[in-house]
Amino acid sequence: MSVKNQLQNVQASIEEACQKSNRNAADVNIVAVTKYVSIDRTKEALEAGVEHIGENRAEDGMAKWNELGDNGIWHFIGNLQSRKVKEMIHAFDYIHSLDRMSLAKEVQKRTPEGEKKKCFVQVNVSGESSKSGLSVEETIPFIKELCKYKAIEVVGLMTMAPFVEDAEEVRPYFRKLRELKEEIQQMQLPHAPCSHLSMGMSNDYTVAVEEGATFIRVGSALVG
Template sequence: MSVKDHYFDIQQRIGQACKKNDRNPHAVHVVAVTKYVSEERTQEALHAGIRHIGENRVEGGVKKWDALGDSGTWHFIGSLQSKKVKHIVGKFDYLHSLDRLSLAKEIQKRMPEGKQLKCFVQVNVSGEETKSGLNPENTIAFIEELRQYPAIEVVGLMTMAPYIEAEEVRPYFQRLRKLKQEVEKQNYSHAPCRELSMGMSNDFEVAVEEGATFIRIGSALVGSRD
């Protein structure tokens, strides 16, 4: 199947998931995770009508951006080392993995004056030691501290659920949604926090049912390898 065919299938599944909670399918954005596929396959995704491209690695992501950057909206979705921030600013529109003040400080240093990077604060809702992200109990305090970095706009929260049966991840997505609502109630000017980045190829339908606005799809959309 082509990327276009996969995208159509995913859109149909998003629509069915949205019906369960009377959501508008257009409120769910598909981020094509292209870290394992070629520039040509990424271009195929853009030609299929996918507007959001997600990369996990700086070197490969920047190389694809250099070739295709004007064609879409680019998301850096992997763990980002502070020393590599300089390579993504001005190229990537979103960062999905903000989880420490040292990274925020480097973003502030590197962003052009008057510009902002749209950031998701990464939360480790499962508590797994192998996953990055803030403890849920520390998230609001962390977001409060981010007010000192005007180059950062906290647009939402992100999590990576355990790799288990799709229905079993629901409590983790529910917890992130409730935490987002708690942040929204604070009415932070620097952190509107209206978005939820959660759900991947194996569990995105459950994520959509629980309020995801950005889902990160790799293998089910563009394949795992060319």
Template sequence: MSVKEKLISIQKEIEVVCNRVKRNPASIQIVAVTKYVSVETTEKALNAGLIHIGENRVEGAVQKWEALHESGIWHFIGSMQTRKVKQIIGKYEYLHSLDRLSLAKEVDKRLEEGQVMKCFVQVNVSGEESKSGLAPEEVIPFIKELSTFQGIQVIGLMTMAPFFDDAELTRPIFRRLKEIKDSVMALQLPYAPCTELSMGMSNDYRVAIEEGATFIRLGSALVGRE
């Protein structure tokens, strides 16, 4: 199947899920995760009608942005080393992996006056040692500490669930992230509206949508691997 055919199939699946839980399919943004594919395949994804492109590694992120930045909206979704922040500032609009004050400080420092980075705070809901992110109980104290950074806007929370053959097992993780997000929203912090949830990947995006995902990150199911 072509990327276009896969996208149409996934969009139909999203409609089915949204109808089941009474959500508007337009509230779901698909981020095409292109870390395992070439610039050419990424271009095909954009030509297929995808808008949001997600990269995990700085080198690939810069390469693809330089080739294709006139199309699409660019998301950095991988762990970000502080020393590499300067390479994505001014290129990527979204950062899905804000997880420490030193990173927030560097992002804020590198932004030009008036620029804003739309950030998701990464939360390690499952507690897996192999995954980055804050523990659930650390999220609100961390977000409160971001108040002094003019360029950081916390638009939502992000998590990665463990891979299960049965995607239903991810449901408690996604549900917990939504609960934390609602708690942050209730604080009504002007720099942290926290209305979005970046959760759900190729194997579990249906469950994530049922639990409130607004951004789903799809790689293998959408653009494949090369």
């Protein structure tokens, strides 16, 4: 199926989820996860109207950005090694996986002076050992400490839920992340407006939208 048709299906599902949760569908951004697809398929997504492109690996992402970079907004959504920051920092508008001070330090070092990098702090809400991210308890102290890195703007929180057949089972994890985001927002930290939630993938994005996701990361349901 073409990306255009798939996009229409995803948009319809978002609209339905927003109606159920009394939200505006315009507040939900679709990030097309293109890590397993070609440059041509990524181009098809952009031409179909997808604005946000998500990549998990610096090398693959840079190859696509070098061909298509001017046509979209680029998100780094995978585990980011500090040594890779230098080669990708200029290309990606958002980093979804900030989870340690050593990475924050490198982002600060490599971001051009006077600029800010939009970052999501990754939270391992489920506590699964296979997933990266801070624990819920570690998140607020970590974000407070980020105030010393002037190049970092904490625009929100990100999580990856457990992969299960019934998406309803992961609703508590998404709800917990939303509650944590709201707690941080109430602190009114200048460096951490924390107004966004990056959560939900192809198997569970409708539940994530119902629980407040503003960025959903959709791969197989959109680009294959």
